[in-house]
Amino acid sequence: MDNVHLASLQAKHAGLEARIVSELQRPAPDASAIATLKKQKLRLKDEMARA
Template identity: 45%
Template sequence: MSIEAHLATLEKKHFALEEELHAAMNRPSAEDQSIADLKRRKLRIKDEIERLRSTAH
């Protein structure tokens, strides 16, 4: 898989997690642990995107 394709996949996952996080935060029954897990997963993907972008240049 090329770096560009990998970046595109990661960006889609990041966007999906953003949507999932937004929905979870708007649910009154959302657990703090679940929200924290979503935030951690989103941050890991963001870090991976940034790492790939810096190595691609």
């Protein structure tokens, strides 16, 4: 995997983290949205680990 692809994955991972934090700060966080975002983040982390 090249550095550009890895950097792209890292940026997506950071973006998902920001969305999770943002959702958690809402008065009534959407638990299903948070779970979905966390699953996406985990998939990206696994893909980065294989790099």
